[in-house]
Amino acid sequence: xxxxxxxxxxxxxxxxxxxxxxxxxxxLVLPFIAMLVFAFGERAPEGGYQAAFTFAQFANLPTRxxxxxxxxxxxxxxxxxxxxVAYPVAYYLAVKANPRYRLILVSLVVVPxxxxxxxxTYAWMYILGSRGIPNLLAMIxxxxxxxxxxxxxxxxxxVYGYLPLMIMPIYxxxxxxxxxxxxxxxxLGAKPVSTFFGVTLPLxxxxxxxxVALVTILLLGEYLIxxxxxxxxxxxxxxxxxxxxxxxxxxxxxxxxxxxxxxxxVVVLMVAMRIxxxxxxxxxxxxx
Amino acid sequence: xxxxxSAVYLFLYAPIALVVLFSFNAGRSASEFTGFSTAWYGxxxxxxxxxxxxxxxxxxxxxxxxxxxxFGTMAALGMERLGTRTRAIFDALFAAAIVVPGVVIGIAxxxxxxxxxxxxxxxxxxxxxxxQPPQLGLGYGSIxxxxxxxxxxxxxxxxxxxxxxLGRDIVEASSDLYATPLTTFRLIVLPQILPSILxxxxxxxxxxxxxxxxxxxxxxxxTTLPIYVFASIRRGVTPEINAIxxxxxxxxxxxxLTARVLMREKKSKSGx
Numbered sequence: 001x002x003x004x005x006x007x008x009x010x011x012x013x014x015x016x017x018x019x020x021x022x023x024x025x026x027x028l029v030l031p032f033i034a035m036l037v038f039a040f041g042e043r044a045p046e047g048g049y050q051a052a053f054t055f056a057q058f059a060n061l062p063t064r065x066x067x068x069x070x071x072x073x074x075x076x077x078x079x080x081x082x083x084x085v086a087y088p089v090a091y092y093l094a095v096k097a098n099p100r101y102r103l104i105l106v107s108l109v110v111v112p113x114x115x116x117x118x119x120x121t122y123a124w125m126y127i128l129g130s131r132g133i134p135n136l137l138a139m140i141x142x143x144x145x146x147x148x149x150x151x152x153x154x155x156x157x158x159v160y161g162y163l164p165l166m167i168m169p170i171y172x173x174x175x176x177x178x179x180x181x182x183x184x185x186x187x188l189g190a191k192p193v194s195t196f197f198g199v200t201l202p203l204x205x206x207x208x209x210x211x212v213a214l215v216t217i218l219l220l221g222e223y224l225i226x227x228x229x230x231x232x233x234x235x236x237x238x239x240x241x242x243x244x245x246x247x248x249x250x251x252x253x254x255x256x257x258x259x260x261x262x263x264x265x266v267v268v269l270m271v272a273m274r275i276x277x278x279x280x281x282x283x284x285x286x287x288x
Numbered sequence: 289x290x291x292x293x294s295a296v297y298l299f300l301y302a303p304i305a306l307v308v309l310f311s312f313n314a315g316r317s318a319s320e321f322t323g324f325s326t327a328w329y330g331x332x333x334x335x336x337x338x339x340x341x342x343x344x345x346x347x348x349x350x351x352x353x354x355x356x357x358x359f360g361t362m363a364a365l366g367m368e369r370l371g372t373r374t375r376a377i378f379d380a381l382f383a384a385a386i387v388v389p390g391v392v393i394g395i396a397x398x399x400x401x402x403x404x405x406x407x408x409x410x411x412x413x414x415x416x417x418x419x420q421p422p423q424l425g426l427g428y429g430s431i432x433x434x435x436x437x438x439x440x441x442x443x444x445x446x447x448x449x450x451x452x453x454l455g456r457d458i459v460e461a462s463s464d465l466y467a468t469p470l471t472t473f474r475l476i477v478l479p480q481i482l483p484s485i486l487x488x489x490x491x492x493x494x495x496x497x498x499x500x501x502x503x504x505x506x507x508x509x510x511t512t513l514p515i516y517v518f519a520s521i522r523r524g525v526t527p528e529i530n531a532i533x534x535x536x537x538x539x540x541x542x543x544x545l546t547a548r549v550l551m552r553e554k555k556s557k558s559g560x
Binding site: 024088224 | 293296297299300303304306310358360362363365367369378381382384385390392393395396397398399400402403433440444491494498500501505514518521525529530533536541545547548552
């Protein structure tokens, strides 16, 4: 009787998770295996893939060093810039803002994150393009300013696109902060500045870590922002990948780069988790 | 401090506002507002390529989000009942589906599907009784599959968080009163997790509707709205794109706001 009930229970459980399990196997695990196999293969003469076992693709990685360099410099730089802008906002929302308006103000931060990144990046193309700010500058006599297709434009696009994602985890960690700690610190004679650096900042570090890690990881695979605002001059790994797959059709080399990108993401994730562990227990982040 | 915060909100919204404003510009100029007009909307909606791309996007977003809502919810319910180790594997795979960059998901799916098709299509050709065997290829199906992966992970994450905050006692009370598990699910569990399922569906829909990079790789010859917009941006900035962009913005705005209201309701009900 008990055994029969257990079997039935197990069957129900299996039926519940089966579709998702199948999906994960066919559209996540299998593609990863395929990509790994391709990465050790050769490019067929007409493009695409030809079976082989060679490390040639990985040996070729240095030819795309510029893409890796740009990504590995601009992604963390963009994340840190984001942090500089995001922290005061998160602090204001969690500590200073009038509770009555807090919800609306937080919503106003989250909403842009869920609207099309393509459209939001396009908006900056529009503003920085020759008919935007440079055009206005020309009217007051400052001629020939180029803003689009520079590293600065890409950084601006990054901060714009990922600011909400940086604000949220910091806001969550600051919101959970026990106000009595701040009062205690003040009662013990600490100046606001030393309370901030001695109490508030250390306690919000998990949120800071989560934000920096999330944004850096997403930026490592960014394509649209460098494509639209960097105009082929400031390209990321993502741009090299699109070029290799859809233009020159060198699939094995592209796969090798993609595999390397995943490895970089894993390393960043592990480092971030290691630091987060040291700083404090990880906390759950509300992304929505 | 106040000034800085205001500046950040301005920074977040001014560019969007500018696009919306110039979508109503009568002239072609991008820097001079010459008069109010909805002509560009008419032009955009009269563009058959654009309208069919929009229809494709809506169909793909709806299908992948619906699949994700059903299978993701089932997975969230099922994972509760799994052993620790199996559950950890699921957690890791779902986390991977969310964390792995879209560009890699797109490439991996493309490579795998092309490899699988190169096996299946010749086999189909020999086995097919008629003259014209069906050819499997990239298209709507592959976009739905790839979007479904991320969306399923998203829905599972949201619904699981909701289940974790549910009171066990009410479920136990229900079974003590001789309700069958199915009745308990229908009357007790489902009503409580329904808002989070809907929110998951809407977020999944928004994700799919806005995604460019994954679809770019696996769309084959099909066009979605973001692919169309991207291609037109490359041809040059026109007021027509501003009109399309505004429509996209309004659509995702409505979706995300509804999702937030649903999630909010859940939070206030559970007294958080």
